[in-house]
Amino acid sequence: MTICITSTGQSLDAPINPSFGRAPYFLFVDPETETAQAVKNTPGAHGAGVQAAQIVASNKATVVITGNVGPNAYQGLSAANIEIYVGAKGSGRDALDDYNAGRLSLAQGPTGAPHGGRR
Amino acid sequence: MRIAIASGKGGTGKTTVAVNLALSLAAHQSVQLVDCDVEEPNDHIFLHFRADQVRSVGKLLPRVDENLCTYCGKCSEACEFKAIAIIGNKILVYNDLCHGCGLCTMVCPTGAITEISHELGVIESGETDGFQFARGVLNIGEVMATPIIHELKDELDPNHLAILDAPPGTGCPTIAAIHGADIALLVTESTPFGLHDLRAAVGVARSLSVPVAVIINRCGIGDDRVASYCAAEGIPIVLRIPFSREIASLYSRGIPFVKELAEWRDRFIVLYEALKKVATS
Numbered sequence: 001m002t003i004c005i006t007s008t009g010q011s012l013d014a015p016i017n018p019s020f021g022r023a024p025y026f027l028f029v030d031p032e033t034e035t036a037q038a039v040k041n042t043p044g045a046h047g048a049g050v051q052a053a054q055i056v057a058s059n060k061a062t063v064v065i066t067g068n069v070g071p072n073a074y075q076g077l078s079a080a081n082i083e084i085y086v087g088a089k090g091s092g093r094d095a096l097d098d099y100n101a102g103r104l105s106l107a108q109g110p111t112g113a114p115h116g117g118r119r
Numbered sequence: 120m121r122i123a124i125a126s127g128k129g130g131t132g133k134t135t136v137a138v139n140l141a142l143s144l145a146a147h148q149s150v151q152l153v154d155c156d157v158e159e160p161n162d163h164i165f166l167h168f169r170a171d172q173v174r175s176v177g178k179l180l181p182r183v184d185e186n187l188c189t190y191c192g193k194c195s196e197a198c199e200f201k202a203i204a205i206i207g208n209k210i211l212v213y214n215d216l217c218h219g220c221g222l223c224t225m226v227c228p229t230g231a232i233t234e235i236s237h238e239l240g241v242i243e244s245g246e247t248d249g250f251q252f253a254r255g256v257l258n259i260g261e262v263m264a265t266p267i268i269h270e271l272k273d274e275l276d277p278n279h280l281a282i283l284d285a286p287p288g289t290g291c292p293t294i295a296a297i298h299g300a301d302i303a304l305l306v307t308e309s310t311p312f313g314l315h316d317l318r319a320a321v322g323v324a325r326s327l328s329v330p331v332a333v334i335i336n337r338c339g340i341g342d343d344r345v346a347s348y349c350a351a352e353g354i355p356i357v358l359r360i361p362f363s364r365e366i367a368s369l370y371s372r373g374i375p376f377v378k379e380l381a382e383w384r385d386r387f388i389v390l391y392e393a394l395k396k397v398a399t400s
Contacts, residue, residue: 044199048201050204050216078209
């Protein structure tokens with residue numbers, strides 16, 4: 001299993017990024033070993049959510065942990081049957097602990113407006 | 120001559136100026152008034168418009184034949200707007216992100232993508248109140264206003280004066296309305312918000328190489344910050360419309376104020392002469 005955490009940096013110690021599509025890094029985490037592989041996100045001017053969903057799917061993650069997810073990203077991640085847990089706070093490690101303890105909620109739809117990462 | 124009436128800030132009086140200018144000039148020459156605020160057109164409220172012609176405006180969207188698609192991802196890589204995406208073994212088309220350029224159909228190696236027309240809105244046109252009038256109306260739920268604005272502009276007769284009532288803001292729809300105009304007539308009010316957005320609108324017009332002139336509406340409220348800014352930037356203030364209960368009352372009843380306050384017709388004609396000078400200077 002691979003979990004994707006949206007992050008401001010390249011390790012689990014960095015603060016998570018509260019929006020999905022324009023997160024600077026995606027951390028692909030093996031929950032057994034808690035090792036993280038960072039992938040830099042370089043969104044263009046348009047369609048950041050779509051592009052981010054493609055990156056997550058191609059790295060075979062089945063769970064995303066983030067703050068909020070917009071409508072285009074939600075549609076893309078859902079098409080790949082990826083579960084999205086929202087409301088994450090603190091460092092990547094904090095978010096992972098909250099996920100493991102069942103403290104994050106599974107998104108049933110978009111939780112943020114389009115262009116949420118630009119505000 | 121083509122005059123684009125813009126503002127940056129909403130609610131400064133673009134429609135008021137557009138309609139009153141069109142009515143004042145229509146007695147002397149052929150005028151075309153075009154409501155380019157397709158998300159919220161409102162010129163018609165002040166006119167007796169009934170559409171003689173209504174036509175649909177659309178954009179082309181990709182439709183993928185999944186029997187031919189190999190999920191190679193070339194379409195998605197090529198798309199500037201990420202409007203088409205391969206995720207796993209699924210292909211997604213984001214209608215609202217698509218600009219209808221057709222590049223995906225060109226790069227598809229298996230010919231799996233064809234284009235289908237999708238209606239964005241309509242253009243209504245006809246003669247009213249002594250001039251030619253047209254307005255675009257974006258369908259509810261659609262986000263892309265610019266194709267309708269481009270079509271409205273394509274229909275203009277270049278031999279006659281055109282007055283374009285632009286959308287508020289400084290985004291793509293406003294740029295579409297101002298682009299190609301001989302002058303951008305910017306309607307503002309002398310408040311901090313008015314000046315902030317006026318600066319942005321001036322920036323847009325100048326980046327499109329369109330000369331600018333300013334009208335201060337509700338003159339008397341706020342302070343002299345807009346006048347100071349215009350003086351420093353060398354932008355002519357071509358008209359001041361006072362903050363008047365009489366004008367506001369007529370507006371609230373849907374009556375263009377030149378119909379009741381005849382002296383304003385001459386002021387709009389003088390304004391037009393001033394605009395011609397700015398446009399050619």
